[in-house]
Structure formats: C-alpha cells, structure tokens
Amino acid sequence: MTARQAAQAANRALRAVIGAAKALAAAATAGGGVVIAVVVVICLCGIILASPLGIFFAGPDETTGAISPAQAVAQINGELGEKISSMQAEGGYDTLEIQGQPPPWSDILAVFAAKTAGASDGTTVAILDAANVEALRTVFWDMTKLTSTPSEVEHPASGDTPAWTEQILTVTITARTPDDMRVFYSFTEEQNKALDELLANSDMLAALAGDLTISDATAKKLLAELPTDLNPERRAVVETACRLVGKVNYFWGGKSLVIGWDSRWGQLTRVWADGSSTTGTYLPYGLDCSGFVDWVFYNVTDGEYVIGHGGGAHMQHTYCTPISWNEAQPGDLVFYSGDEHVGIVGGRDENGNLFIIHCAFSQNNVVITGREGFTTVARPIHYAESVTFKHSNG
Structure with a gap:
C-alpha cells in the first residue's frame, strides 16, 4: 500500500472511530462514566497513532532520541522566547512590547501532521525524532511571523533624575491560520481532508501539547x-x-x-x-x-x-x-x-x-x-x- 493509499484509509478509519468514540463519550458523560470517557480518549489516541496521521502521537524512543509532543512544544516555545529576547538585546532597547500570540499548538500540530504524513510521499510510520522535530519547527515558524518596530519616548527630568530617551521595541506576532497553510503548502485533497478531521478534534491535539504522561x-x-x-x-x-x-x-x-x-x-x-x-x-x-x-x-x-x-x-x-x-x-x-x-x-x-x-x-x-x-x-x-x-x- 502506498503512503497516499494508507492516508486515505486512515482518514476513513479516523472519521469512523471519532464518530463512534464521541457517541460513547456522550453516553459515558450522561451516565457519569468518567473512567469510560478516559478510555475513549486512550482509544482515540491509539487509533490515530496507528494511522499515517499519527506521526506525532508515537511515544518517545530512547534509541532514536525521539521525544513527546509536549517536550517538542516546550522546546520550540523556548526558542521563540530566545528569539524575541535576542531582538531586544541586539538593538539595546530599554523596553520590549509584544502584540499578538503564536497560533494555537493544536493548529500547528494539525498542519504538521497533514503536511508530513498526508503527502503522497509522506511517512507512514514516524515518531518525533530529530528530523521530525525540525519539520515541526519549520511549520511553527511558517505559521508564526515576527515583525518589529522601534520607537522612542522622551522622559523629562524629574527630581534628581535627568531627562532621558526610552528606546522601545514593539514586536508584532502574526499567526497564520490552517486555511492560510492549505494554500501556502499547496495541500492535496487528501491532505485537506486529513487537516479537516484533525481540526475538528483540536481539543485532543491541545491535550497532547500539554500531556502529563511520564515520557522522558x-x-x-x-x-x-x-x-x-x-x-x-x-x-x-x-x-x-x-x-x-x-x-x-x-x-x-x-x-x-x-x-x-x-x-x-x-x-x-x-x-x-x-x-x-x-x-x-x-x-x-x-x-x-x-x-x-x-x-x-x-x-x-x-x-x-x-x-x-x-x-x-x-x-x-x-x-x-x-x-x-x-x-x-x-x-x-x-x-x-x-x-x-x-x-x-x-x-x-x-x-x-x-x-x-x-x-x-x-x-x-x-x-x-x-x-x-x-x-x-x-x-x-x-x-x-x-x-x-x-x-x-x-
């Protein structure tokens, strides 16, 4: 089976399982079945892991250096902070102002999965090893644009403090949406279907970005x-x-x-x-x-x-x-x-x-x-x- 055929099959299975799991979760919630609801989430993750779309669901692997989604997210978040701090330090600015936030990680993970595993030559079985973390990083920066504007504020003398000029750097973060990325990456019909399915279950993707499972x-x-x-x-x-x-x-x-x-x-x-x-x-x-x-x-x-x-x-x-x-x-x-x-x-x-x-x-x-x-x-x-x-x- 080609990666494209596998992706098509995975999309069909993903839609069917999500529909059944949601029905089970609704029934569990109505009956107060918290444990059943947890099992539903585990089953959903298991099904997606078995599909080409589950590229980032695979667990860490000490032999390959693979890490969990939550670890990759923290790593890239830290790099964003370092990038913005360096912009302030390199210009010697007194004050930094931020406007905007990066896109939600559920959107980034969805686009990453559709792009990486849903392509005609995509990876059918993968984990977040160094190469795939780099691919995820690329998607993050393609979806997160930074622009900066310097400005000055003159402060008059006050008491023993002489007049001074405050140097301000305003960094604007522009977040691209998944729809923007469909065009940017020229997604195929199958990739768009995969992206739709993943975006429809963004809560599950967000949970992966903040997963408390012991993975290290x-x-x-x-x-x-x-x-x-x-x-x-x-x-x-x-x-x-x-x-x-x-x-x-x-x-x-x-x-x-x-x-x-x-x-x-x-x-x-x-x-x-x-x-x-x-x-x-x-x-x-x-x-x-x-x-x-x-x-x-x-x-x-x-x-x-x-x-x-x-x-x-x-x-x-x-x-x-x-x-x-x-x-x-x-x-x-x-x-x-x-x-x-x-x-x-x-x-x-x-x-x-x-x-x-x-x-x-x-x-x-x-x-x-x-x-x-x-x-x-x-x-x-x-x-x-x-x-x-x-x-x-x-």
Whole structure:
C-alpha cells in the first residue's frame, strides 16, 4: 500500500472511530462514566497513532532520541522566547512590547501532521525524532511571523533624575491560520481532508501539547528503580515531579496552583518579578524552581497543601527539617547555598549518587540531574504531618 493509499484509509478509519468514540463519550458523560470517557480518549489516541496521521502521537524512543509532543512544544516555545529576547538585546532597547500570540499548538500540530504524513510521499510510520522535530519547527515558524518596530519616548527630568530617551521595541506576532497553510503548502485533497478531521478534534491535539504522561526516558528509568518499600506519598511526589520533565519552561516568578496542566504554560508573558536578568522580557510562561516544587506538592495533595505557603525556596526550606545526605530519600528537598535554588530528590543510581528533579534556569526546563550545586538537603515536615493526620482519622 502506498503512503497516499494508507492516508486515505486512515482518514476513513479516523472519521469512523471519532464518530463512534464521541457517541460513547456522550453516553459515558450522561451516565457519569468518567473512567469510560478516559478510555475513549486512550482509544482515540491509539487509533490515530496507528494511522499515517499519527506521526506525532508515537511515544518517545530512547534509541532514536525521539521525544513527546509536549517536550517538542516546550522546546520550540523556548526558542521563540530566545528569539524575541535576542531582538531586544541586539538593538539595546530599554523596553520590549509584544502584540499578538503564536497560533494555537493544536493548529500547528494539525498542519504538521497533514503536511508530513498526508503527502503522497509522506511517512507512514514516524515518531518525533530529530528530523521530525525540525519539520515541526519549520511549520511553527511558517505559521508564526515576527515583525518589529522601534520607537522612542522622551522622559523629562524629574527630581534628581535627568531627562532621558526610552528606546522601545514593539514586536508584532502574526499567526497564520490552517486555511492560510492549505494554500501556502499547496495541500492535496487528501491532505485537506486529513487537516479537516484533525481540526475538528483540536481539543485532543491541545491535550497532547500539554500531556502529563511520564515520557522522558530518564524519568521512566528513575521511577522503575525506586525502592519497592518507598512510602506511597513520597513515590507520588517523585512520579508527579517526573510528569513535567522536559515540558515546562523556566520562568522567573512563575507559580501555578492548578491541578494538572496549567493552560497558561507556553504563553508569551512579560517577566514581572524583580531580581532576574530576564525581568521585563517576554518568555513562555512556566515555573521557577520553587513554583515547580509547590505545583508538585499541591497536585499530590489534590490542592490541599502548598509547601512554601506562598513564599519561595527559602520559605519552603523553613517548612523542612535538616537531614544528612545519607538520610536523603526520594521526595526530600535539596537547596543551593542561600536557598537560591530548590529541587526534589528523585532517587539514587547504582552507586548511591542522588538524582535531583528541578526546574532549572540554565536548561530552561524541568530536568533530572545529579546533586551538583546543591549544598543542603532537608525533609518536608509535610510527611510527618500527613502521617499524623491519617492516623488521627484512620
């Protein structure tokens, strides 16, 4: 079967399965069947994965270096932020203003799938390896146009401050629509049909861009090697932390008390918190180090506990008990000197060296590293409080 014939067959199967799945989902919703509804989503993803249109649904593969859609999205979002920041820095502008936003990732993924897998010579079985991430990046930039306009504002003298001229750069983001891309890429009839089907199910594509499935190979290995007798709540902390590895950009002052994926993540946002070299720039919204730790504990406790009680890494440290490195267990916290950075102990390697899960400015994402840079380890008092609470209510 040629790739074109496979695409035609996949389109027919995709339409049939989506119709049946929607009917099942409606019935499940009417009957309160949340579990059934989840199964429907899984089945839908499975069917699309088996089709040529499922190029970006395939899971990560350590042997090929393939990554998940959510990881690719975070990577490209970070590149957009870097591009805009460099435009400001290269011109020496005092102020940056942004007008517009990139197109929704559901649109970008739909166009990418139709273009890459729906072509007559398209790929019938593919994953997001380096080549396909580059192809996705190309679609993103074809759909995201940046233009810039400089301007000046004269500020009169005020008190001890002399008059000065503010240099402003306004960057306008123009988002191309899927209909624009049909023409731009000269889509065939089959590609247009495929695009229509995918756009009709944009919610599912958006969910893939913010998927919390643990997909990073290092994270999977770390979880597989956790002690079998590890306290369930500690295990939940590590598992929840691993759900964001590679998927959420670093953002100074970024916090989130949201259960699950925060819809703000990835949106270009001005960094408003003082004290960072990024303050005043526009970056994809995400988490800082303490915001990541807060999100993890908030999600593990179903929104009942914020470990920093509204503060940053230092406040989180005050709600911990000091312990030695030999006592460190998965789920404990580690800190830089002066509480400048915080991470979560993820486990140990075969030599007993610690793995740390943290949202790192240097790598602009949630990563798993060794303990380099961390100087102290501490145990959240939450664990003791949680046990006491369970015993008193058991």
